[in-house]
Amino acid sequence: xxxxxxxxxxxxxxxxxxxxxxxxxxxxxxxxxxxxxxxxxxxxxxxxxxxxxxxxxxxxxxxxxxxxxxxxxxxxxxxxxxxxxxxxxxxxxxxxxxxxxxxxxxxxxxxxxxxxxxxxxxxxxxxxxxxxxxxxxxxxxxxxxxxxxxxxxxxxxxxxxxxxxxxxxxxxxxxxxxxxxxxxxxxxxxxxxxxxxxxxxxxxxxxxxxxxxxxxxxxxxxxxxxxxxxxxxxxxxxxxxxxxxxxxxxxxxxxxxxxxxxxxxxxxxxxxxxxxxxxxxxxxxxxxxxxxxxxxxxxxxxxx
Amino acid sequence: xxxxxxxxxxxxxxxxxxxxxxxxxxxxxxxxxxxxxxxxxxxxxxxxxxxxxxxxxxxxxxxxxxxxxxxxxxxxxxxxxxxxxxxxxxxxxxxxxxxxxxxxxxxxxxxxxxxxxxxxxxxxxxxxxxxxxxxxxxxxxxxxxxxxxxxxxxxxxxxxxxxxxxxxxxxxxxxxxxxxxxxxxxxxxxxxxxxxxxxxxxxxxxxxxxxxxxxxxxxxxxxxxxxxxxxxxxxxxxxxxxxxxxxxxxxxxxxxxxxxxxxxxxxxxxxxxxxxxxxxxxxxxxxxxxxxxxxxxxxxxxxxxxxxxxxxxxxx
Numbered sequence: 001x002x003x004x005x006x007x008x009x010x011x012x013x014x015x016x017x018x019x020x021x022x023x024x025x026x027x028x029x030x031x032x033x034x035x036x037x038x039x040x041x042x043x044x045x046x047x048x049x050x051x052x053x054x055x056x057x058x059x060x061x062x063x064x065x066x067x068x069x070x071x072x073x074x075x076x077x078x079x080x081x082x083x084x085x086x087x088x089x090x091x092x093x094x095x096x097x098x099x100x101x102x103x104x105x106x107x108x109x110x111x112x113x114x115x116x117x118x119x120x121x122x123x124x125x126x127x128x129x130x131x132x133x134x135x136x137x138x139x140x141x142x143x144x145x146x147x148x149x150x151x152x153x154x155x156x157x158x159x160x161x162x163x164x165x166x167x168x169x170x171x172x173x174x175x176x177x178x179x180x181x182x183x184x185x186x187x188x189x190x191x192x193x194x195x196x197x198x199x200x201x202x203x204x205x206x207x208x209x210x211x212x213x214x215x216x217x218x219x220x221x222x223x224x225x226x227x228x229x230x231x232x233x234x235x236x237x238x239x240x241x242x243x244x245x246x247x248x249x250x251x252x253x254x255x256x257x258x259x260x261x262x263x264x265x266x267x268x269x270x271x272x273x274x275x276x277x278x279x280x281x282x283x284x285x286x287x288x289x290x291x292x293x294x295x296x297x298x299x300x301x302x303x304x
Numbered sequence: 305x306x307x308x309x310x311x312x313x314x315x316x317x318x319x320x321x322x323x324x325x326x327x328x329x330x331x332x333x334x335x336x337x338x339x340x341x342x343x344x345x346x347x348x349x350x351x352x353x354x355x356x357x358x359x360x361x362x363x364x365x366x367x368x369x370x371x372x373x374x375x376x377x378x379x380x381x382x383x384x385x386x387x388x389x390x391x392x393x394x395x396x397x398x399x400x401x402x403x404x405x406x407x408x409x410x411x412x413x414x415x416x417x418x419x420x421x422x423x424x425x426x427x428x429x430x431x432x433x434x435x436x437x438x439x440x441x442x443x444x445x446x447x448x449x450x451x452x453x454x455x456x457x458x459x460x461x462x463x464x465x466x467x468x469x470x471x472x473x474x475x476x477x478x479x480x481x482x483x484x485x486x487x488x489x490x491x492x493x494x495x496x497x498x499x500x501x502x503x504x505x506x507x508x509x510x511x512x513x514x515x516x517x518x519x520x521x522x523x524x525x526x527x528x529x530x531x532x533x534x535x536x537x538x539x540x541x542x543x544x545x546x547x548x549x550x551x552x553x554x555x556x557x558x559x560x561x562x563x564x565x566x567x568x569x570x571x572x573x574x575x576x577x578x579x580x581x582x583x584x585x586x587x588x589x590x591x592x593x594x595x596x597x598x599x600x601x602x603x604x605x606x607x608x609x610x611x612x613x614x615x616x617x618x619x620x
Contacts, residue, residue, distance in 0.1 A: 038425040038428070038429070092608075093604065093608065096608055097607075097608070097611070100611055101611075102424050102425070103365070103369060103371055103424065103568075104607065104611040106371055106424070106425060106428060107371075107560070107564050107607055108604065108607045108608065108611075110373075110557060110560075111600060111603045111604040111607050112604060114557065114596075114599075114600035114603065114604075115597065115600040115601055115603075115604055118596040118597040118599075118600045119597050119600075121593065121596070121597075122593045122594045122596070122597045125593060126593070230553065234429075234432060234433065234436070237429055238433075241426075241429075274440075274443075274444050275440070275444065277436060277437075277440055278436075278437050278440050278441065281433035281434070281436055281437050282437065284429070284430070284433050285419070285430050285433055285434065288419065288422060288426050288429070288430055289418045289419060289422075289430075292422060292423075292426060
């Protein structure tokens with residue numbers, strides 16, 4: 001393979017990885033933008049999404065098979081279930097803590113994350129589960145680069161989800177309310193916006209996007225595990241920061257960029273796949289130190 | 305209940321009574337090995353070890369109010385420094401401690417220096433990333449033994465007497481825990497301790513009073529790192545084997561939970577937290593794989609209903 005082919009192959013790998021990161025990063029960024037909470041449990045919602053999708057698919061496969069129809073149905077079910085769970089978490093754990101010191105709410109989020117992954121660990125005995133689908137490895141040969149249909153559908157559907165989200169946030173009244181709350185909650189209350197409802201809606205959307213990414217990752221990698229949310233949570237946060245936390249287009253851009261950076265980063269001599277995570281966390285640290293506002297983020301002067 | 309705790313509080317006020325309680329507790333701790341099985345000793349040694357780690361993290365989280373999610377990294381730096389120096393270079397264990405102190409302090413400076421200006425939640429993520437980086441580096445380098453880690457670390461000896469029984473390590477870790485309490489206590493009531501408290505409560509006001517907030521936070525960070533490093537040294541020789549998986553993110557979270565559970569910023573609170581941390585999984589061993597779930601739920605409930613911890617620091 002020539003250099004060009006390797007680069008093209010990595011472009012394909014990077015895009016698919018990046019679209020998972022972007023979907024998870026969107027939830028981080030939306031929640032952060034609206035209530036300035038770093039939701040540590042977000043990566044675990046992604047993991048739960050994969051598990052709910054797995055359960056749904058194992059029921060549905062008897063009726064509609066485990067091809068695309070089954071996967072899409074179980075993805076929708078998983079998005080609804082995990083979205084509702086996200087709202088429940090917000091109601092139980094975050095609403096009472098909103099006036100508490102910042103440290104307390106961060107630790108509460110950490111505790112929620114522990115409850116979720118320990119819960120799944122207890123029920124699966126910490127085993128990997130095989131996410132079986134009857135997708136095949138057919139695909140398109142582009143020069144020397146091979147792209148499977150699955151890869152294309154996954155990237156396409158995550159782009160579709162992102163476009164729908166973008167339209168929702170920018171073209172509907174609810175989206176307008178969300179953007180307004182991110183700017184000034186108190187003013188929104190005075191204008192008659194039901195702030196609590198909109199925050200719950202934000203949690204719902206963010207969590208269901210993470211669930212969608214979880215089901216897609218299950219489909220793509222073929223196995224799921226209770227700890228799969230941890231690393232991607234961290235990576236997605238990195239992606240959100242790269243794009244500028246609080247900015248929705250920023251999260252999409254940051255996710256895709258991080259996916260591509262990782263895919264190409266593994267091709268640099270001396271940085272093999274085993275150094276991949278060091279590479280992206282290194283980027284995160286450098287970015288936070290030198291440009292904490294990210295690419296599309298607004299500069300805000302705020303002291304903690 | 306309230307009445308009882310008031311009376312107890314009243315009785316505990318004079319210094320004399322407090323010293324009495326402390327002496328009784330110290331005597332009990334000293335005498336435990338006389339009347340207990342190896343299992344109990346093993347668990348109690350672990351308790352003292354976590355007391356030290358939690359007190360170290362307490363300086364960062366409790367005193368200075370900085371959320372650190374990568375504390376296991378400093379513990380790893382200490383453990384690997386001792387492990388590498390003793391097994392690859394044959395250095396005497398006691399000589400590796402100062403080296404480990406320097407290394408963990410440097411690690412603290414390296415990560416704290418550029419990041420302490422960041423907002424608290426960004427700092428949490430950076431420390432988390434740093435913790436993962438240290439673990440992955442330990443897993444990928446040759447000198448740290450790769451994924452299988454270092455094995456056969458030599459047990460230390462003191463004046464020709466080799467420490468190799470659990471009883472020996474019990475006393476070593478008890479001594480370390482007492483030392484950690486003493487240092488924490490002195491730090492808390494020092495000029496630096498007051499500066500930490502000030503910065504934690506109101507950064508801007510502290511700065512207006514002439515406190516260099518970045519320097520003060522950096523001190524907390526480096527001192528916390530040194531606690532972790534020293535604990536790591538002794539951990540390495542007690543276990544005689546260390547592997548990267550010991551220093552996973554969960555380890556950092558566990559130590560943090562110990563600090564938060566008992567009451568941030570208060571030494572007895574942190575000690576109670578460390579006890580709860582180690583004893584809970586042991587006592588509830590019967591729950592099997594559910595016990596960490598139960599632990600996490602208890603943690604969440606404590607955060608929701610008692611965010612200041614079991615025995616919170618008094619606000620004056």
